[in-house]
Amino acid sequence: MKKVVVMTTGGTIAMKYDPVTQGLIPAVSGDDLIEAVPALREIAEVEVVEFSNVPSGHITPQMMFDLAKMADRYAEREDVSGIVVTHGTDTLEETAYMLGLAVKTNKPVCLTGAMRGASETGPDGPANILAAVMVAASDEALGKGALLIFNDEIHAAAEVTKTHTTSCATFHSPGWGPIGDIYFDRVVFRRQPLNLEKICPAVLAEDVCLLKTYAGMDVYLFKMLAEKPVQGLVVEALGCGNVPPAVKEGIEYVRSRDIPVVLASRVHTGRVVPAYSYFGSARSMEASKIILGGELTGQKARIKLMLALGLTKDNEELRRFFDN
Template sequence: MSGKVVICTTGGTIAMRLDPERGVVPAVSGPELIAAVPPLKDVCPVEVREFANIPSPHMTPKIMLALALEVEKALAEPDVLGVVVTHGTDTMEETACLLDLYIDSAKPVCLVGAMRSAAEISPDGPKNILCAVRCAASPEARGMGVLVVMNEEIHAAREVTKTHSANPKTFASPFWGPLGYVDEDRVIFRRAPLGQRKIRPAAIVEDVHLVKLPAGADDFLIHCLVDKGVKGIVIEGSGRGNVHESAMPGIKRAVDAGIAVVLVSRCPGGRVLDVYGYAGSAKRQQEIGVILGGEISGQKARIILILALGVTSDRERLAGYFDVP
């Protein structure tokens, strides 16, 4: 195969070992990761570029954007077929979402991680890396957007989520399923993803917060955020995006203060929609200036808003980034 795959390492469980005194901690370098996967030599040449070595809960939108720029730089090289990003699984879906929104290239970008460290019985990291490199080198993966390759499955950045805290088969795309899978000899796609609208700000606005409003929750947390002067709030309601009526005064105060407020549902599938007319419904929220967030999850809606606020503060333009493409 002509060309190479760049492996950009960021840390995570895939790059950790057991320390008897501290527990599982970052300890494996990029070259060590690749040395643990001898079959890579039969796929294509690889080049390791160490970006970071941090647990994924320490990943921030600012670091994600710096990573996106690093990946774009690699993709621009003529001999690079694609890029694999090794990443911790806890926040992998958020980084995948940001990369998918920002990077504008047909070349494959595949995020990969591990649920078991190298110190555990049957670590899944080496096989996951092999599958991700095979996918990144595959012509079939071109134009598919940013992908998450785990447990031999290929998922779209917009759809994928971590569903289990420990099981290696944790990544899933609820209601839609994987785009395809990596077999021993080839990469097989069964469908194409919906494209995401690209958002390319010169700088990002990180002061955006996710607020979950379960049964009976009022507007206390929203008032706290307004008092702090935040730039954006994502509200996670129930069902079609509905909240308790006691949350409405705080939501209205946030909108009136010029804060971008986006509404999503805690359900893993389906859109928020203005179908109910009672106090606290998505319809009533939309009437006071809340943006309906479509079918995206709360954590990914936050990433979209962080990027979008770096481009515009106009409510109508912001709304255009959210609903189903």
């Protein structure tokens, strides 16, 4: 029987209702989670490692980076076939993307969580853990990068995002759809994720910020970040990469301090492209050497920039990471 290491970090999947605070709080250990799913014994031998027990909003990029290193250490063992990470859903897609880029192993790395706490009616955590272990133990999952397993669907880490605040069907891959499904008796893959790149620095650049563009936005926040100065900035633009006039001035101010700026979009699907040439378009900012973020959401572009800055500070070399 194959062995799967389950690394627990906390999140709703490890929470119970507390009558004093009248809300969900961290209360369930990693071993408790596994004991709640007796069917796991028929799928794989499970080894539980508790990385943390915190809400996912408390997870930092450095913790995500450390988690990637831990996953690699366990994956190096010959007796381990795959890794499962249990995690809160609020930042789950960011951790999944970090692991997709920073983990070196070719073995399956599957992330999952829950939208209902362990003490709620119909908790979805046990079913999600069972599905994630099934995928991690599957030969077909080899070489497919980090995978997010939720609601019996398999999503590629680079494509998936949270789309609903409370629904158990919250995770989707807009424009792409899941790469596979989990049934009671088997794992079925439909396609192979493309462009499975790796960025594996020794250290992570943590001081990288994300700003969301809105109508009437001014230069204030850009100047504050430039004066700090931050190590990098991601801007979620409008449409295919357009910003208000004052935001263009703010981006150019940040670039004048030699701080890399990646332009993403606040739209759910599609690439950032220099389709327009008016003041504030992506094309109008080319002279400042901004980096176009492709199809990445702002939060994922930030994760990639943090990793890339751990390898180089050169703007043109950074651009090549995003051209991929």
